[in-house]
Amino acid sequence: MNYPEKIIAAVENFRKIPGVGEKTAFRQILGLSKWRTEELVSFGQALKDLATLEYCIECGLFSEGELCDVCRRSERAAAGIICVVESLSDCLAVEKSGQFRGLYHVLGGVLNPLAGIGPEEIGIPRLVQRVQRLGIKTLILAINPSIEGDATSSYIRQELPDDVSAERIGFGMPMGGALEFLDSMTITKALENRKKI
Amino acid sequence: MNYPEKIIAAVENFRKIPGVGEKTAFRQILGLSKWRTEELVSFGQALKDLATLEYCIECGLFSEGELCDVCRRSERAAAGIICVVESLSDCLAVEKSGQFRGLYHVLGGVLNPLAGIGPEEIGIPRLVQRVQRLGIKTLILAINPSIEGDATSSYIRQELPDDVSAERIGFGMPMGGALEFLDSMTITKALENRKKI
Structure with missing residues (x-):
């Protein structure tokens, strides 16, 4: 048929x-x-x-008009903090947690020299300019953990002025996880990142 | 946001x-x-x-033009057999098995007097006319097993001329199933429908 x-x-x-x-x-x-x-x-x-969805010229989030809903709010810029993420979906996940009230910056990827993706391709110079222009004091690097993600984080740190603090998000055991099912890398990170209670 | x-x-x-x-x-x-x-x-x-999808005026399958691809093939009408199904998806499932080479008839539902669905609503008179017009000798009632499905099958049997054979599909254990996970109704049917080997 x-x-x-x-x-x-x-x-x-x-x-x-x-x-x-x-x-x-x-x-x-x-x-x-x-x-x-x-x-x-x-x-x-x-x-x-x-097909005609617009993206914020500042941070790369989707928008209606030049600026997205986050960049348009003065209280979010006033926080003086930018959360750097790989993708739009990562950005939405952070926003959904409700724990972050600053600005975002969507890289759209991570450094990958073998695939021809350098700092220009993921707009790192633009991020550095934005940090200086807005007088940002803290950058949260919420880039996923991977070799490329780690390299991208290090590269961004290196490009930033010294008086800007760059912090990677914490790695460790996820909530609701069970030690027996975690991979060794996560357990290693969880042991490294232990916190006195 | x-x-x-x-x-x-x-x-x-x-x-x-x-x-x-x-x-x-x-x-x-x-x-x-x-x-x-x-x-x-x-x-x-x-x-x-x-939105402009057409449906076969004979059997109710989707079509391009008045007749569907199945009804247009003379060798399928020549088989003198109609497989009656509840829905389009049921019809596609039977066709996919590749084991049936006759015509189809999509009821679009089963008898459900409480919901106001009588023989007219699911086109049983039209099915009976079609059986007589095409000189169909066998009807396979591939209607899903349920109280309404059983009632619909019985009703169709009763409306058909006596010289037309009406057969329900076989019920029993599905291929790849495990007895321990089957419900009692299926096991009952499987025991009833046992076959000498």
């Missing part, structure tokens, strides 16, 4: 979403085919609109 | 897909926001196109 072109087109598009296989795509499309016309049109439009 | 309208609209649409929660919707949209403009436009169009 041959499927109609419309089904095939929809399946092919859905399959490009990470984590969606052919079976899931089919199931979702059969569900979608029962939606009302106006619902489908609005969904289609929402997807097309993603 | 407030999210841009475009993100919120996309998240709300994705969340309406069964099995997609807020977290998944966000992750998928962050991925989608990296797609090229033309890819997003084509995905959006594919969704809008689902």
